[in-house]
Amino acid sequence: MLAAACAAIAFVLLILPMSTRSSVAATLRATIVLPLAAMQTKAELSRRAFLSHDAALRLIDSVTLRSQRLTGVEEENERLRKLLGLASAIRWGFIPAEALQGRGLGDDFTVTLSAGRSAGVEALSPVVTTEGLVGMVERADNSLSLAILWPHPDFRVSAMAADGSAFGIVTAHRGEGASRYFLEMHSVPLRSPLKAGTAIVSSGLGGVWPRGIPIGVVVSEIKTSEGFAKSYLMRPMVSLPDIASVFILTPERVRAGLENVWSTASSTDSARKALVAAGDSAKKPRDTTVTRAPTTTTTKRDSLARAPVKRDSARRVP
Amino acid sequence: MSFARAFWLVVVFVLLVALHYTLRPVLAWRASIDFLVIALLLIAVRARPGAAALAGFVLGLMADSLTPEAFGAGALAMTAVGFGASWLKAAFFADNIALNGIFIFAGKWAFDVIFLLAEHRLQGTDLLVQVLLWSPLAAAATAIMGLIVLLTVRPVLGAPRS
Numbered sequence: 001m002l003a004a005a006c007a008a009i010a011f012v013l014l015i016l017p018m019s020t021r022s023s024v025a026a027t028l029r030a031t032i033v034l035p036l037a038a039m040q041t042k043a044e045l046s047r048r049a050f051l052s053h054d055a056a057l058r059l060i061d062s063v064t065l066r067s068q069r070l071t072g073v074e075e076e077n078e079r080l081r082k083l084l085g086l087a088s089a090i091r092w093g094f095i096p097a098e099a100l101q102g103r104g105l106g107d108d109f110t111v112t113l114s115a116g117r118s119a120g121v122e123a124l125s126p127v128v129t130t131e132g133l134v135g136m137v138e139r140a141d142n143s144l145s146l147a148i149l150w151p152h153p154d155f156r157v158s159a160m161a162a163d164g165s166a167f168g169i170v171t172a173h174r175g176e177g178a179s180r181y182f183l184e185m186h187s188v189p190l191r192s193p194l195k196a197g198t199a200i201v202s203s204g205l206g207g208v209w210p211r212g213i214p215i216g217v218v219v220s221e222i223k224t225s226e227g228f229a230k231s232y233l234m235r236p237m238v239s240l241p242d243i244a245s246v247f248i249l250t251p252e253r254v255r256a257g258l259e260n261v262w263s264t265a266s267s268t269d270s271a272r273k274a275l276v277a278a279g280d281s282a283k284k285p286r287d288t289t290v291t292r293a294p295t296t297t298t299t300k301r302d303s304l305a306r307a308p309v310k311r312d313s314a315r316r317v318p
Numbered sequence: 319m320s321f322a323r324a325f326w327l328v329v330v331f332v333l334l335v336a337l338h339y340t341l342r343p344v345l346a347w348r349a350s351i352d353f354l355v356i357a358l359l360l361i362a363v364r365a366r367p368g369a370a371a372l373a374g375f376v377l378g379l380m381a382d383s384l385t386p387e388a389f390g391a392g393a394l395a396m397t398a399v400g401f402g403a404s405w406l407k408a409a410f411f412a413d414n415i416a417l418n419g420i421f422i423f424a425g426k427w428a429f430d431v432i433f434l435l436a437e438h439r440l441q442g443t444d445l446l447v448q449v450l451l452w453s454p455l456a457a458a459a460t461a462i463m464g465l466i467v468l469l470t471v472r473p474v475l476g477a478p479r480s
Contacts, residue, residue, distance in 0.1 A: 003371030003401040010375060010397055013382075013390030014436055021389040028383035036339045037384060043343040050344075 082130035083245055089261045093253025095119050097127075097145075099243045109152035111135070115248060116143040124208055126249045132214030132237035132262065133157065133202060134246055145248070150215075150236055151181055159185055159215055160203040166192030167203055170215055173233060181240070183216045186224070186231035194218045194232050204257065210249070212259040326474040327364065331357050334467065335377075349455030354381060355426045356464040358396060360471075362403035374400025388437035395432035399425050415465060422464035426457035 013021060029037055087094070097115035115121050117140045127134040127147045135149040148155055151172045159170040168188040173179060185200060198218040204211025216234035224231050249258070338353035345351070354377050362370035378396030382389045403425055430453035434440055440448055 002368030003397065006371045006375035006397040007394060007401075010378065010390050010394035013379075013393060016390070018386075022386045025383040025386040025389050028379065033380050033383045036335070036380065039336065040339040040343050040384075043340040047344045047346060 079130070079244060083247075086128075086130045086247065086261070090247065090249075090253070090258065093250045093256065094247040095121055095250065097121075097246055097248055099246055100144075109149050110138070111147050111149055111243065113137070113145045113147055113246065113248065114143075116141045116145050118142050120250060121145045121248050122251060125251065126209050126213065126254060127246050128213055128249060129238055129243060129246045131239075132216075133209070134238050134243060136208070137248060147248075149240060150183060150238070151240070157209050157215060158203045158205040159200050161192075161194060162199040162201050162214075166194055167205075168229075168232075170200065170234065179233075181236070182219070183234040183236050184222065184231060185216075185218070185234055186222075186226075186229065188230045188232060190228065190230060193230065194221075196220055200234060208254070210254045210256075210258040212257070212261060214262050323475055326471070327361070330467070330471050330475065331361060334360070347459065349452055349459050351463045352426050352429070352456065352460045353463070354396070355399065355429055355460055356422065356467055358400050359403050359422055359425050359464065360467070360475075362400045363407045364475075365404055367401050367404040370404035371397045371401035374398070388433070388439065391433050391436035394436050395429045398432050399429045402428065415469075418468055419461045419465050423454075423457045423461040426460040427453055430456065 013024070016024075083096075087096070095115050097113040097119075100112040100114060111134075113121070113127070121137055121140040123137055123140055125137040125140075127136060133150065135147045135152065135155065137145050137147045139146045153172060153174075155172050157170045158167070160167045166188050168185045170183050170185045173182040173184040175182065185194075188194060196218055200215045200218065202209040202211060202213040202215060214237045216236045219233045219235050222231040222233050334353045334357035338357075342350050342353060358370070358374050358377055361373045365373065374396035375393050377400075378393035381396075382392040385392075403421070407421075431449055434445060434448060434453075
């Protein structure tokens, strides 16, 4: 009897109108079947998560890789924008070059540059970057050149405080360990003390370095046995590991001088950053530079001011 | 049936129902294991035909509530399978692995056939393919899993009533 009743009810349910069956089913789903439906939902979600796990991992990997590349691209863009600002400020008389990465051993004080005699590089030409002074070309081959960097024992530059209040000679600091990568300004007259944080630039005396190239910032005074002059420890403006793209100044440009170039470059860079912040990072900086470049007395050398723009990888990033 | 055996029977029954709604969706096989049929047969061979039919009806109704288009078909099929299994166990059920497997296989296949005929969704070739290909495969998978379950729970449930 019970079995027949169950079968009869089931048969009746089968022939009921769809709306009635749906409402009965909905009542069941909302009551006794609710926990079972919840379990099934979670099981199916787990299965989907399991199946999509590998794909999700691949996606995460590619996104991570892309973001890592993007970090490098952003850094490169920043560096190139600065170079662009410096190139606009110098306007003429420089040769852009890449610092070729060495093997890391024995090349702390020298660097190979990607431009040589064929590009107009000569020995004793100053090497600068957006931050300031890097070193000096020691030897120029046909297509490459070798430059000494500021930590080199032979490095010398006549320097002065940015406000012209004190003069001296800047050399590499002969310390041990990390202090080896500081600079030292000595032969500073006793009557011209320098405070920590004072910016030091090249003085232009001697004819090798034009006036106004940032060299470093005074950190502290060094106690020496000299009684007639003071010496100061300096933090260099240019961090050697960060050197990638540099400018080699031509003798004509050195003779013409470079005063106010770095302050102009920094203001250009600020203007460029403002444009970038305004959401026009792709086109406006390029347009600005392109319109400026033809106004310069261009030669084969300084026309490369446009080169950093072409290399701006930001334009290739989708 | 002692209280302990009844308790374990309920535990295994609930466990099988839970597996139907957890493991089966995870496996998502085309010929899937029907844990509800195994749970029903486990009850049916230990209960009277009427009680087995009622258990099948309830189980079928629960399953149907998630597929309103075939609402009632599962209840009808489960009622028939529960009643039939309980009625036939005296004749066919023995303490034999192969016979138990055939019993579960037949139970699942019968359920599928009744369900498919009752819901009227598939017709013609599709119905034949489902009845003659996928249903036997699902019945075989269910029978294998049913045997594993039977062998696992036999120490606590004991042999079915004769």
